[in-house]
Amino acid sequence: MPSCDAIVVGAGHNGLVCAAYLARSGLNVLVLESADEVGGAARTVEFAPGYKVSHVAHILNQLQTAVVRELQLKKYGLSYAASDLPTTALDLEARHLTFRGGAAERIDGDLADTERAAWSELRGRLVKYSGVLKPYLAKTPPRLRSGRMQDSTDLAALGFAVRRMGRKHMQEFLRMILMNVADVLEEDLSDDRLMGALAFDSVLGTGLGPRSPNSLMCLYYRLAGDADGMPGGLALPRGGMGSVAETFRNAAIAQGAQVRTGSPVRRILVDNDRACGVRLDNGEEIHASIVVSAANPKTTFLDLLGPQYLDTGFVRKVSSIRMNGRAAKLHLALDGLPSFDGVPESDYGGRFVVSPSIDHVERAFNPSKYGEYAPEPVMEFVLPSVSDPSLAPEGKHVLSAVVQYAPAGLKAGWDNARDGFYDAIMAVLEQYSPGLRDQVTSHELLTPDDMEAQYSMPGGHWHHGELGIDQMFMLRPAPGAAQYASPVPGLYLCGAGSHPGGGIMGAAGRNAASVIVKREA
Ligand SMILES: Cc1cc2nc3c(=O)[nH]c(=O)nc-3n(C[C@H](O)[C@H](O)[C@H](O)COP(=O)(O)OP(=O)(O)OC[C@H]3O[C@@H](n4cnc5c(N)ncnc54)[C@H](O)[C@@H]3O)c2cc1C
Known part of the structure; x- marks a missing residue:
C-alpha cells in the first residue's frame, strides 16, 4: 500500500x-x-462562452494576514483586481449611501449629521468589540475544564481582554454579545438605508434574520476580517x-x-x-x-x-x-455595463447591496423558515469585469450576486421553482437598473441544492x-x-x-x- x-x-x-x-x-x-x-x-468558472465568474465565493474580506504572509501567497500568485472596494447601498429614489474605508468608516450620500454621528459612535463600539474576538479566530478554541494550562491561559486572556476595555465597555460588550442586530441598530440609528445594509451584512451566509438571536455575532465576524491589509475591507481577486x-x-x-x-x-x-x-x-x-x-x-x-x-x-x-444554506448565487452575462441612476462611474467596480431596511430583510427571511424562497430577495452583487476585463469579452460584463433567502431543500423543489426565483431576483434588480433584463445574454442561478451537488457541501451552507x-x-x-x-x-x-x-x-x-x-x- x-x-x-x-x-x-x-x-x-x-x-x-x-x-x-x-x-x-x-x-x-x-x-x-x-x-x-x-x-x-x-473557483472560477466559465458559465457562458467567454464569461467567467467566481462561482461561489466572490469577494475576499477575511483572508488571514498571517496566512498570506507565512505562506508567501503573493509570491505564489495572489493578486487583487481591486481592493478597498466601496459598498453602495442602493436606494429606489437614487439616494444611495456609499460606504468607504474599512467597516464603513466614511459614508457618502445624503445622510443626516445626527445619523452620521450616531453611526460613528456605534461603529467605534462594534469595531472595538470585534477586535476583542479577532485574535480568537486565529486560535484553537480552549477546551472547558480540561485542566490544561494552555486552555486556562486562553480563557483568562479573553476575560482579561474584555476587562481591559474598562467597566463601561465591558458591560456594554457583555450586554450586546447575544443581542440581535436589529435591536442593536435601532437603539442608535434611524436611517433605513443604513440599517438595512448593516443588517444584511450581519445575516449574509447564515440562516438568521436580523431579529434572530445572536445575529450581531456575524457582524462582529465580518468586522474582524480584513482584505489586502485593510481591516474590515473588501477585495476582488484578479x-x-x-x-x-x-x-x-x-x-x-x-x-x-x-x-x-x-x-x-x-x-x-x-x-x-x-x-x-x-x-x-x-x-x-x-x-x-x-x-x-x-x-x-x-x-x-x-x-x-x-x-x-x-x-x-x-x-x-x-x-x-x-447546515441548511439559504444563499443562492446568480450570474449574469451582460452585453454591456448596466446603469444605476445616481451611482458615479468610479463606483461601478465596487460592491452593491440591495437591502432597503431591516424589516425588508426580515420579511425576506421569514418564508425561508417554512421552506419557501423570498418573493422580494435581498442581495449583494459585484460587476467584477469592471476591474478585471479578463472575465468577459471586450465591452461585455458579468454580474455576480449572492441572493437571500433561498433555502436548501425548498418545499416546492428547486426544479419547479428555479425560474420563479430568477424572475423574483430580476424584478428587484430591474427596479434599480431598468432595462437590465434586456442586457442579459445568458444567466446561471445556483441554489443551495446545486452547490451541495456541485461542491460536496451538504445543505450548500456558506460555513x-x-x-x-x-x-x-x-x-x-x-x-x-x-x-x-x-x-x-x-x-x-x-x-x-x-x-x-x-x-x-x-x-x-x-x-x-x-x-x-x-x-x-
Ligand atoms: C453562496 C455562497 C457565497 C459565498 N460567498 C463568499 C464570499 O464572497 N467570500 C467568502 O470569503 N466566502 C464566501 N462563501 C463561503 C466560502 O465559499 C466557504 O466558506 C469556503 O469556500 C469554505 O472553504 P473550505 O476549504 O473549508 O471548504 P470547501 O471550499 O467546501 O472545500 C472542501 C473540499 O473538499 C472536497 N471534498 C469533499 N468531500 C470529499 C471527498 N470525499 N473526497 C475528496 N474531496 C472531498 C470538496 O470537493 C471541496 O473541494 C460563500 C459561500 C456560499 C455558499
Whole structure:
C-alpha cells in the first residue's frame, strides 16, 4: 500500500492551507480532491462562452494576514483586481449611501449629521468589540475544564481582554454579545438605508434574520476580517476566486505537499481504533498515520468514517448540526455595463447591496423558515469585469450576486421553482437598473441544492454549518471535535465546519495544522 505521513481529504482552500503548513513542518503530505480542480467553493468558472465568474465565493474580506504572509501567497500568485472596494447601498429614489474605508468608516450620500454621528459612535463600539474576538479566530478554541494550562491561559486572556476595555465597555460588550442586530441598530440609528445594509451584512451566509438571536455575532465576524491589509475591507481577486485557490495550491506544492485531483475519498480507514489511511472511490487504499478532513463534519464522521467508530452521543450531536444554506448565487452575462441612476462611474467596480431596511430583510427571511424562497430577495452583487476585463469579452460584463433567502431543500423543489426565483431576483434588480433584463445574454442561478451537488457541501451552507452561538467556538462543529482533533486518534478536521467557520479565510486550515503538529510531533 502506498503511504505518506498525512492525507488531507479535500483541496478546498482550507485543505490546501493545512497541507502547506503540515508540509512546512516536515511531514510528507498528500491532498486528495474529488473534483477535477482545486479550490472547493473558491473557483472560477466559465458559465457562458467567454464569461467567467467566481462561482461561489466572490469577494475576499477575511483572508488571514498571517496566512498570506507565512505562506508567501503573493509570491505564489495572489493578486487583487481591486481592493478597498466601496459598498453602495442602493436606494429606489437614487439616494444611495456609499460606504468607504474599512467597516464603513466614511459614508457618502445624503445622510443626516445626527445619523452620521450616531453611526460613528456605534461603529467605534462594534469595531472595538470585534477586535476583542479577532485574535480568537486565529486560535484553537480552549477546551472547558480540561485542566490544561494552555486552555486556562486562553480563557483568562479573553476575560482579561474584555476587562481591559474598562467597566463601561465591558458591560456594554457583555450586554450586546447575544443581542440581535436589529435591536442593536435601532437603539442608535434611524436611517433605513443604513440599517438595512448593516443588517444584511450581519445575516449574509447564515440562516438568521436580523431579529434572530445572536445575529450581531456575524457582524462582529465580518468586522474582524480584513482584505489586502485593510481591516474590515473588501477585495476582488484578479482572475476570480479560482486564482486564489491556485495560489494556495502553488504554496502547498512549494512546501512539498502533493495534490491529486479527481480522487474522491470513499472511506477513512481505521486500524486498532486509530485512523490509518483512506480508500478512494476506485478502491485504491493509501496509508497514513494522520488523516485530516477538510470536508464537511457530517460527511467526515457519518459517511467517510462511519458511526460505528463513534459513541452514540457524538453521532447524535454531529447528525444535528444545522447546515441548511439559504444563499443562492446568480450570474449574469451582460452585453454591456448596466446603469444605476445616481451611482458615479468610479463606483461601478465596487460592491452593491440591495437591502432597503431591516424589516425588508426580515420579511425576506421569514418564508425561508417554512421552506419557501423570498418573493422580494435581498442581495449583494459585484460587476467584477469592471476591474478585471479578463472575465468577459471586450465591452461585455458579468454580474455576480449572492441572493437571500433561498433555502436548501425548498418545499416546492428547486426544479419547479428555479425560474420563479430568477424572475423574483430580476424584478428587484430591474427596479434599480431598468432595462437590465434586456442586457442579459445568458444567466446561471445556483441554489443551495446545486452547490451541495456541485461542491460536496451538504445543505450548500456558506460555513459548512450554521454560525449560531450553539455552533461556535468550543462548540464547533460539536463538543468532542472542537479543537480540530476528533474522537478517533489520528483523525482531524480542518475545514469551514470547524472554528472559526467559513469564508475564504484559511484560519481553520492553519489552526488545525498547528494542533496536528503539536500532537503528532
Ligand atoms: C453562496 C455562497 C457565497 C459565498 N460567498 C463568499 C464570499 O464572497 N467570500 C467568502 O470569503 N466566502 C464566501 N462563501 C463561503 C466560502 O465559499 C466557504 O466558506 C469556503 O469556500 C469554505 O472553504 P473550505 O476549504 O473549508 O471548504 P470547501 O471550499 O467546501 O472545500 C472542501 C473540499 O473538499 C472536497 N471534498 C469533499 N468531500 C470529499 C471527498 N470525499 N473526497 C475528496 N474531496 C472531498 C470538496 O470537493 C471541496 O473541494 C460563500 C459561500 C456560499 C455558499
